[in-house]
Amino acid sequence: MVPIGSNPNVDYDSIVVGASPTSLFEAAAMAEAGKRVLVVDRSDKVGGAWSTLSFEDLGIVECGTHYLVDLPNVYPFMEELPGLVLTLLEPPPEYVLARSILGFRRVSFTRKWGSQVSPRLYRGEFSWRSLRNLISPYYRSAMGILSPTPRRKPFKYIVGGTPALVESLEHVVRLGNFDLKLNGKLDDVEIDTISSLVKCRINGDMVCSGELFVPGSAKLTHVLINGIDTQLPGEVIENVQVHFLVDGAKEKKMSFVQFSGSQFAEMASDLTEFYRPNTERPNSRLLSAYVPSDVPRTRSTVEAIIAELKEAGLLEEQARLVDFYWTLVELPQRSREELDKISNLGQGLIRTLYTHSFSMAVSHNAAKWQPAIQEITSSFEAESSNPLSNAEYGKA
Numbered sequence: 001m002v003p004i005g006s007n008p009n010v011d012y013d014s015i016v017v018g019a020s021p022t023s024l025f026e027a028a029a030m031a032e033a034g035k036r037v038l039v040v041d042r043s044d045k046v047g048g049a050w051s052t053l054s055f056e057d058l059g060i061v062e063c064g065t066h067y068l069v070d071l072p073n074v075y076p077f078m079e080e081l082p083g084l085v086l087t088l089l090e091p092p093p094e095y096v097l098a099r100s101i102l103g104f105r106r107v108s109f110t111r112k113w114g115s116q117v118s119p120r121l122y123r124g125e126f127s128w129r130s131l132r133n134l135i136s137p138y139y140r141s142a143m144g145i146l147s148p149t150p151r152r153k154p155f156k157y158i159v160g161g162t163p164a165l166v167e168s169l170e171h172v173v174r175l176g177n178f179d180l181k182l183n184g185k186l187d188d189v190e191i192d193t194i195s196s197l198v199k200c201r202i203n204g205d206m207v208c209s210g211e212l213f214v215p216g217s218a219k220l221t222h223v224l225i226n227g228i229d230t231q232l233p234g235e236v237i238e239n240v241q242v243h244f245l246v247d248g249a250k251e252k253k254m255s256f257v258q259f260s261g262s263q264f265a266e267m268a269s270d271l272t273e274f275y276r277p278n279t280e281r282p283n284s285r286l287l288s289a290y291v292p293s294d295v296p297r298t299r300s301t302v303e304a305i306i307a308e309l310k311e312a313g314l315l316e317e318q319a320r321l322v323d324f325y326w327t328l329v330e331l332p333q334r335s336r337e338e339l340d341k342i343s344n345l346g347q348g349l350i351r352t353l354y355t356h357s358f359s360m361a362v363s364h365n366a367a368k369w370q371p372a373i374q375e376i377t378s379s380f381e382a383e384s385s386n387p388l389s390n391a392e393y394g395k396a
Ligand SMILES: Cc1cc2nc3c(=O)[nH]c(=O)nc-3n(C[C@H](O)[C@H](O)[C@H](O)COP(=O)(O)OP(=O)(O)OC[C@H]3O[C@@H](n4cnc5c(N)ncnc54)[C@H](O)[C@@H]3O)c2cc1C
Pocket: 017, 018, 019, 020, 021, 022, 023, 040, 041, 042, 043, 047, 048, 049, 050, 063, 064, 065, 066, 067, 068, 069, 184, 185, 186, 187, 215, 216, 217, 218, 219, 220, 329, 330, 331, 332, 355, 356, 357, 358, 359, 360
């Protein structure tokens, strides 16, 4: 067997698709284990789904409503990342249903997170999965209400939100022992199981690797395995999101809301305001909501969402729409089973990671990622406490 890091026939032992947090942690862990690793992302920045958008009237907005669930290991692991600080989310997040169940519409978010409502539902596809997704928010909510001792666990979020996480990831990239290629799109993959080679075409150049790491959201539909064109199961679906500013929202009633089963909005949040208070407009609140892709992207849709929020008691009656922007986000829809199938098709040369939920990925993999992250963090702390080695020093 060829020892790790010494196969002369490959440029890298592992190529990782995507510079999402999970891909970067995985790359750092593989590099720590002695592998030569390349991370490749078609975008021009790290963070993957954890990114921000900039709008003229709304300022910097989190692309997607993010939260960190208190699954085992998640908060301790995140608190170890270089320069990252978590804080308690106050008021605590809530889970809001479009209709009341047992007389309740709002319940504590902590035990009922993640409605998993799939965009597939809105494309007319019917499956057990779509039925389960449809029912699960109501089921979880009922369980929460009926539960004899509802726990109100503290809920944490990143101080500085997504930009702070991205900054921390940039330190991971800088201090980790792996290569990163941004603006690099992985187009084609050829696998040769006889010679254990994975040939990746990145921006037209062929790069040879011992294995390929494919997260759930990689835009890769086919691979050539021993000359046979093989379709990979699962897909990444574009979903629509609206960001809007409302005026007259004096009381801050929510920090994060999962609004489930609504005709218009799957999720609404003013989490962005949590790290970036809108000082210019003290009465305003910035909200984000996912909407089904077939809902018209008009002002009346946004007003309908606002009406639903008011009806649920989440927005003051006097609140009115100031401005709104629509964006597209890519939602990975690959399930664990689909990722297992991809691994099997890759005959050991493709590795996958279930990342539909970042928190779940961290919870499952924290022990594996921790040694590399600890090493990166200690170099970061040593560097920060030594002004002479601070990269900024030379510029001063
Ligand atoms: C809008 C949104 C909000 C979310 N919010 C949460 C949350 O609050 N909490 C939570 O636990 N989970 C959340 N998730 C789940 C999310 O899947 C995880 O947070 C995590 O980021 C997923 O990591 P990933 O590597 O699968 O994908 P992503 O973060 O989507 O990253 C994939 C990266 O791969 C790159 N890429 C894809 N294909 C190619 C290719 N062929 N060549 C080169 N580069 C490629 C993309 O540019 C992208 O940067 C959210 C997802 C989305 C889309």
